[in-house]
Structures are given as C-alpha cells and as structure tokens.
Amino acid sequence: MTWIPINRDAGIPLFRQIYTEFRNQILKGKLQIGEQLPSTRDLAASLQVSRTVIVEAYEQLLAEGYIEGRHGSGTFVAEGTLMNINKGKHVPQFTPSAASTASREEAVQATHDLIDFRHGIPALDHFPRKQWSELSKRACMEAPNEAFGYGKPEGRLELRTIIAQYLHRTRGVICDPDQLLITTGATQALSLIAKLLLSEISDVILEDPITMEIHNIFSLPDTTIHPVPVDRHGLLTELMPENIKPKFIYVTPSHQFPLGGVLPIQRRVQLIQYAAAHGSYIVEDDYDSEFRYEGPPVSSLQGLNPDRVIYIGTFSKILSPALRMGYIILPRAHIEAARSLKWLTDLHTPALEQLTLARFMEEGYLDRHIKQMRKLYRKRRDFLMHALSQSFGEQVTIIGDSTGLHLVAEFAGITFTPDLLHQLELSGVKVHPVDIHALHKDKHRQQIILGFGNLTENRISEGIRRIFNTLSQI
Missing domain, CATH: 1.10.10.10 (Winged helix-like DNA-binding domain superfamily/Winged helix DNA-binding domain)
Structure with a gap:
C-alpha cells in the first residue's frame, strides 16, 4: 500500500x-x-x-x-510524467519566510438593444458591494498614516502575504511575498515582462491562437514572435522550434485562451524541459481558472518549477475589472529590476484598495464569493450549452467549456466573415470570432467565442435566438 x-x-x-x-x-x-x-x-x-x-x-x-x-x-x-530536469532535486516545496506569516460599440448600444457575448466579463451586478464598502471604510479608518503617502512599488506587504498564502492553498504556487509584485491589472504585468525581458533582439513563443492584446504587447521592433498551434488540450509542445532560444514562452495552461484546453502533465513536463534546455522562461497567465466546473482548479505550472516560471494573475475576472488589481510572481533574479520598472511606470498601485482587498481575502469573503459565483457561472454555462444544442443540434460543437467565463462554439458549414459578423450585430447580437486572435489566419473561421459571465439566462436565450435567425438566412 x-x-x-x-x-x-x-x-x-x-x-x-x-x-x-x-x-x-x-x-x-x-x-x-x-x-x-x-x-x-x-x-x-x-x-x-x-x-x-x-x-x-x-x-x-x-x-x-x-x-x-x-x-x-x-x-x-500515466506516461510522460517523470520530471528529470532537476537532476535529482526534489520537486520544490513551500517554505514560507518570516514575511509570509505576517467608440463604435457604444454608438450601437445607444441605439440598439445589443446582446454582447463578450468574454472575460464577470457578473457585474453580483459584485459584493456591501462587504467591499464596509471593508473599504474600515481600511481607510484603521490604515497607518504611512499608507496615505507614497508606497513601495511592489505593493503592500499585507496584500502580498495573503495572496501568496491563497495561491499556495488553491493553486499550488510556491513563492514568498517578496517575489510578488502588485500590478494595475494583468495588462501591466505583461507590459513589465516585455520591458524586463525584451530589451534586445529577442525571440518569443506564443500560443496560437491567443488574445490579440498579447500580440500587441509583445510585438516590439526587435522581437520575433513564433506562434505555436494549440489543440483542445493546449499548446502542442512537440511543435516548439528547436533552432531558437526564446526569452520566454507565453502560455495559458489552466484554461487556454480562447479554445479552453487544460495542458496535461505530459506537455507541462515537455514545456519545462524545453525551457530549461533553451535557457528560457515560461510566462504562465492564470486568468480565470478559479471557475472550474469539473473538480477544483488545476494546479499551477509555476509549482513545478518556480525558478523557471513567471506567474501572472488578476482579480478582474474574480471580482471586477474596475478594481484594476493584479499581480506577478517572479523568480528572485528579476525582483529588483521589476520593482524599478513598476516605480518608473506608476510608482505603486493605490494603497487603500490594496488594504481593502487584503481584508476581503483574509476574512474569507473572497473564498465565499468564488464559491457562489462558480455556481452561478456553471448554471449560465449549462443554460448556454442547452440553448445552443436546442437551436443548432449537431450543427454546433462546443469546446473549452470546463473552466472560465466563456466557451467556443464551432458551426459546421458556417464561416464567420466580417460581413456575417456585421449582419449579426445589425440583428442585435455581437459575437467574437476565434480567428481574430490567431496569428495564422483562416484556421478558426467557423468558431466563435461566447462569453456568459455577465449575461442573464434571458439575455443568453434571446442572444442565441438572434444568432439562429441570422444564420438561418444564410
């Protein structure tokens, strides 16, 4: 035994x-x-x-x-699960330090009852206003005087400590609070990585497709982007180029965006071994994995090799994009440089919001909110899948529905051209094609991303009805 x-x-x-x-x-x-x-x-x-x-x-x-x-x-x-890059070292374990204890769309909406299946938006009407306002008041009244001055670029220790503990407990992340940098959302974290690692002629590997914002952030004059295809399980690691030494490989292993795959351990091992052999970092964007509907959240890639993985997270999907609060976990070799870049960017993230979030997490509100929202999003996801199946039957294939606030619907015999997307919008529904996020175009033109986080069941039902009516006229 x-x-x-x-x-x-x-x-x-x-x-x-x-x-x-x-x-x-x-x-x-x-x-x-x-x-x-x-x-x-x-x-x-x-x-x-x-x-x-x-x-x-x-x-x-x-x-x-x-x-x-x-x-x-x-x-x-299963096969392919043995880690051999550490040459006999143990898989790293959590050892807390002393610190760790302590436009056009608007115009359409104004004149049209537009139903937007935009991805990545949580249920805005379910933001915990009462708890947040009470904690915000307490944070303001009880904060030390120094909290009202200029803060440290890495953020408040109170928040960094509770985030490190939370990520270890829920995601298997291994870090101390001093490795954690509070950012103004995930976008700033990605921009800091670009400044930190792409200061000279560089190669970068990206999943393809991946959100077009990533293309823009990393498309610098001296940077060559190498897109590697994904399938329904995530990055096809066997297709990573061997003739380059990329500065980093950007991945979304717990919920690939947009196709929704979960990267299995065999590919995670291959990815880590590739990064070690090529002297590369792995940038792990863990943007919405708290909302997993088949079992608990998948463990982080970072927990397998903290020295090789840069980990990014955000509270925009969990709570609200309006908070503009995210974080980045760095290998120790890059901590000071990242702090300097953060200071040059905006000095620091607002302190009172940090203190409020720290209290929100410490007093258990975040865990309870995630549990409640997971139930709500699962119900909305199931309703959307049922509506698609009822309307389109075998014409539609649903993928990437195990986690997060969106799924991908693939329609047999339908190509989502700009003209068709325009027709849909004129009918009062906006959908988002997968192909817009792809570097290699025309491979995903039958697929659309359907976000459901911020749509009620009535809006979902009406939106699918409008899609069906428009596609039926083709």
Whole structure:
C-alpha cells in the first residue's frame, strides 16, 4: 500500500494533501510509469478518510494527466510524467519566510438593444458591494498614516502575504511575498515582462491562437514572435522550434485562451524541459481558472518549477475589472529590476484598495464569493450549452467549456466573415470570432467565442435566438 502522509490540522484540504503527495511521488519517479494506484476504497480505509476524499484527489490527478484509468483494471501512472530536469532535486516545496506569516460599440448600444457575448466579463451586478464598502471604510479608518503617502512599488506587504498564502492553498504556487509584485491589472504585468525581458533582439513563443492584446504587447521592433498551434488540450509542445532560444514562452495552461484546453502533465513536463534546455522562461497567465466546473482548479505550472516560471494573475475576472488589481510572481533574479520598472511606470498601485482587498481575502469573503459565483457561472454555462444544442443540434460543437467565463462554439458549414459578423450585430447580437486572435489566419473561421459571465439566462436565450435567425438566412 502506498504511504501517503496527511495532516488533519494543516488547514489544507485532505484531498489536496493526497493529490500533492501522489503528484510529487510521480514526478520524482517514486511511482513508476504504469504502476497501479490503490483502489479508492482500499486507500480510504488505510488513511481512515472518506472515500469521497480519495475520489476527489484521483479526479484531480486524472484531470491533469498524471494518472489514467483502464476499464476493468484500475488506475495507473500515466506516461510522460517523470520530471528529470532537476537532476535529482526534489520537486520544490513551500517554505514560507518570516514575511509570509505576517467608440463604435457604444454608438450601437445607444441605439440598439445589443446582446454582447463578450468574454472575460464577470457578473457585474453580483459584485459584493456591501462587504467591499464596509471593508473599504474600515481600511481607510484603521490604515497607518504611512499608507496615505507614497508606497513601495511592489505593493503592500499585507496584500502580498495573503495572496501568496491563497495561491499556495488553491493553486499550488510556491513563492514568498517578496517575489510578488502588485500590478494595475494583468495588462501591466505583461507590459513589465516585455520591458524586463525584451530589451534586445529577442525571440518569443506564443500560443496560437491567443488574445490579440498579447500580440500587441509583445510585438516590439526587435522581437520575433513564433506562434505555436494549440489543440483542445493546449499548446502542442512537440511543435516548439528547436533552432531558437526564446526569452520566454507565453502560455495559458489552466484554461487556454480562447479554445479552453487544460495542458496535461505530459506537455507541462515537455514545456519545462524545453525551457530549461533553451535557457528560457515560461510566462504562465492564470486568468480565470478559479471557475472550474469539473473538480477544483488545476494546479499551477509555476509549482513545478518556480525558478523557471513567471506567474501572472488578476482579480478582474474574480471580482471586477474596475478594481484594476493584479499581480506577478517572479523568480528572485528579476525582483529588483521589476520593482524599478513598476516605480518608473506608476510608482505603486493605490494603497487603500490594496488594504481593502487584503481584508476581503483574509476574512474569507473572497473564498465565499468564488464559491457562489462558480455556481452561478456553471448554471449560465449549462443554460448556454442547452440553448445552443436546442437551436443548432449537431450543427454546433462546443469546446473549452470546463473552466472560465466563456466557451467556443464551432458551426459546421458556417464561416464567420466580417460581413456575417456585421449582419449579426445589425440583428442585435455581437459575437467574437476565434480567428481574430490567431496569428495564422483562416484556421478558426467557423468558431466563435461566447462569453456568459455577465449575461442573464434571458439575455443568453434571446442572444442565441438572434444568432439562429441570422444564420438561418444564410
């Protein structure tokens, strides 16, 4: 029987402790490829925990590709999961430091009842105004005098500490607060990375498709972008070019944008090994993985190799884009340079908002808000999928629906040309083509992104009806 240590007083869910121990044993080779895991019933009895706990841990391992089920035979360690780039080093563990304890669209909307399936917008009417306003008042009244002066570019220690703890607990991120830089949203984090790493002639690898804003931020005069295709599981790591030394590889491994794939462990290992062999960093954009509808959020890539991965997160999708609050976690070699760049950009992110967010997280409001919103978004996602299926039947294929605030609908025999998109908008519905985000064009012209986070069921139903009426006239 495999020995799995658990600590019931650690404050970490038991299923995550079991998942983490299995993951580490697999990555270190202590559990060999093809080796069978204990049955859920036997392991639950051995550890004296509910079988549900073991099932949750196994489902997480299965979702991330560490294990595979064989019908009638059991559960086994999957191929391609052995980490060998650390030359015998342990998979890094969390060791907290002392600090870690402590336009046109507007014109149309004005004259038209436009239903916009824009992606990445949370349910704005569900922002926790009451709790936020109360905490904001307390933060203002109780803040030390120095909080009203010029702050440090890296942000308030209170917020950095609670974010580091939160990310370790929920995403398996390994960092100390001094590695964390508070930013004015994820866009600023990406701009800082560009300034930090692309100061000379550079190569960069991007997923293709990926949000067009990324193209713009990284399209600098001396930078060559190398797009690598994705499939429904994320970046096709075997297609990464071998004849270059990219400064970094930008990926969205927990929920590929826009196609929605979750990068399995085999490709994560290949990606880390490629980065190590080519002297590259990996930029992990974890933009909305809190809202996963099949099991808990997928663990971060950063947790596999903190020295090689730069991790970006934002509160725009969790709470509100209006907060303009995000963060970046850096390998130690780049911390001071990033702080200097942040200071030159805007000195620091507003302190009182940071203090309010820190209290919001520390007092448990963020966890409760995410839990409530996950239920709401799952309901809206299911309603959208049902509406698509009812209207279009087998003509539509839905992909990328396991996580986040959008899904991708692929329509057989329909090409979303600019003329068709214009016809849809004239009918009162705005959709967003996948192809606009692709560097290699014309590969995704039958696919559209449908965001559902900020749309009620009535609006979703009416929007799909308008899409159906327009497409039926083609």
